[in-house]
Amino acid sequence: MILESIRRARLLVKSVANAQLDAIDMLMIDHVRVRALFVQLRATRNLERRHRIWERIRAELETHTRIEEEVFYPACEKVEQLRELAIEAREEHRQVKALLTAIDALAKDSEKWNPKVYLAIENVEHHVREEENRLFPRVRLAFDRDELKDLGERLRSARGTSKKASKTKKAA
Numbered sequence: 692m693i694l695e696s697i698r699r700a701r702l703l704v705k706s707v708a709n710a711q712l713d714a715i716d717m718l719m720i721d722h723v724r725v726r727a728l729f730v731q732l733r734a735t736r737n738l739e740r741r742h743r744i745w746e747r748i749r750a751e752l753e754t755h756t757r758i759e760e761e762v763f764y765p766a767c768e769k770v771e772q773l774r775e776l777a778i779e780a781r782e783e784h785r786q787v788k789a790l791l792t793a794i795d796a797l798a799k800d801s802e803k804w805n806p807k808v809y810l811a812i813e814n815v816e817h818h819v820r821e822e823e824n825r826l827f828p829r830v831r832l833a834f835d836r837d838e839l840k841d842l843g844e845r846l847r848s849a850r851g852t853s854k855k856a857s858k859t860k861k862a863a
């Protein structure tokens with residue numbers, strides 16, 4: 692079951708790697724990838740390994756939330772019928788980030804580490820469901836095909852920029 696979802700996520704990522712993806716496709720693929728990592732983390736008992744998976748989740752979340760905040764939500768906020776959901780989404784990001792900061796401050800062997808990580812995962816899962824069930828369908832109605840492709844392009848270049856930015860941050 693776990694291996695199957697990981698395999699499916701990998702296949703999906705691979706099969707669409709060269710296709711021209713629109714903004715929603717790209718964000719959905721990120722969601723699939725992070726969900727697969729949640730499955731892996733939940734299935735892993737070894738603490739060292741859990742921490743390694745968590746680092747990957749953190750990196751995925753950092754890039755994904757950043758490109759949504761830089762590109763996707765601002766585009767949504769310009770459309771009357773999307774504005775409120777985009778603002779709510781930003782608020783949910785803030786809550787998740789606060790949890791991530793709290794987790795960063797914990798010692799690796801803290802007994803609070805697992806409960807806080809699970810809470811963060813539950814928050815992200817809720818947020819992702821809201822985006823997929825409420826925001827994304829409305830975005831598909833509000834923008835035409837070309838606009839969504841263009842938004843996808845902008846997400847792609849923001850992803851490149853945010854990767855460079857976080858490397859610079861780490862090097863500093």
Ligand SMILES: [Fe+2]
Pocket residue numbers: 756759780784818822
């Ligand atoms: Fe989001």
Ligand SMILES: [Fe+2]
Pocket residue numbers: 718722755759819822
């Ligand atoms: Fe998202």
